[in-house]
Amino acid sequence: MRALRASSAGPTARAELRAFAAEWPGALKELDSLPTDEIEQRVQLCAEGADEPWMAWSLRYHELMRAALALRRGERATLVDEEFGRAVERPPHGRLNVVVFAALAREFDVTAREIWDALFPRRGRAPRDYR
Numbered sequence: 001m002r003a004l005r006a007s008s009a010g011p012t013a014r015a016e017l018r019a020f021a022a023e024w025p026g027a028l029k030e031l032d033s034l035p036t037d038e039i040e041q042r043v044q045l046c047a048e049g050a051d052e053p054w055m056a057w058s059l060r061y062h063e064l065m066r067a068a069l070a071l072r073r074g075e076r077a078t079l080v081d082e083e084f085g086r087a088v089e090r091p092p093h094g095r096l097n098v099v100v101f102a103a104l105a106r107e108f109d110v111t112a113r114e115i116w117d118a119l120f121p122r123r124g125r126a127p128r129d130y131r
Helices: 002-006 011-023 027-033 036-047 053-072 082-089 096-108 112-119
Strands: none
Touching (some): 011 027, 053 082, 053 096, 053 112, 096 112
8 A cells, every 4th residue: 555655647556556456445545545654654563563453444344345346246255244245235325335334343343433433534624424
């Protein structure tokens, strides 16, 4: 993510972003949401072997979003239950993020808002929501 932030625009950069997004669905939103210094801090924490809640939340977010997108394409998805699969078929507000964050909240016993704010912190004053 850090390298993508630093890369220049152009066809090569766009291809790298597409490949990155395919492997880590939702990561481009993180890239847009996180200030560069926050990305650097997170890289450092990971390198140090820190154990922050956002680390597990982020990993599971990408797993669940990858599964949700696979299910939407009619593919089989692992690491999810039938309830998740049914929710993906008819996501509230038509948004897969709502399904993913609801599942995260259940799995980690915290609010969807807490996870959202940790993964996609607010930049500036603009209101935003995961819906």
